[in-house]
Amino acid sequence: MKKTLTVLLAAGTILGAAACSAPKMTTAETCDRIKTITSSPSSSSDKFGMTRLANQIRPIQATASEELQAPLQSIVDYLDEAAKKDPDQGKLDELKGKYTSAGQTFSQACGGGAQSGQPNQ
Structure with missing residues (x-):
């Protein structure tokens, strides 16, 4: 567990540093990237998939x-909280509204074709 956490923290630090110098994608590029990952079979609604x-x-x-x-x-x-072993239901309820709104934003920005990053529930 500690090794996994250390690896995730290191990866996050590296990605954060890389993001500082990486150029921003356009909305269309962002939509394409999100559509690619949400259409993969690994985007399931179980905790591992989330x-x-x-x-x-x-x-x-x-x-x-x-x-x-x-x-x-x-x-x-939302996915981080929902994937926890024992998610805080109050926090999950609070995040669900933002999660739903994010899905609507994606539908509008990406022409309705994206699954808005939301796994099937």
Whole structure:
């Protein structure tokens, strides 16, 4: 468990540093990247699938278009909480509204074709 946490922290630090110098994607590029990962079979609604999806979204969020950065963060926050062994139901309820709003933003920005980063529930 400690090794996994250390690896995730190191990866997050590296991605954060890389994002500082990486150019921002356009909204269309961001939509294409999100559509690619949400259409993969690993985007399932079980805890492992939610964790995997959140980890795939993180590097995209770092370089996403300004319009889609906040919605991506809302999706990652929700997935992180939902994937916990014992999620805080109050926090999950609070995050669900932002998660739903993020899905609507994606539908509008990406022409309705994206699954808005949301796994099937």
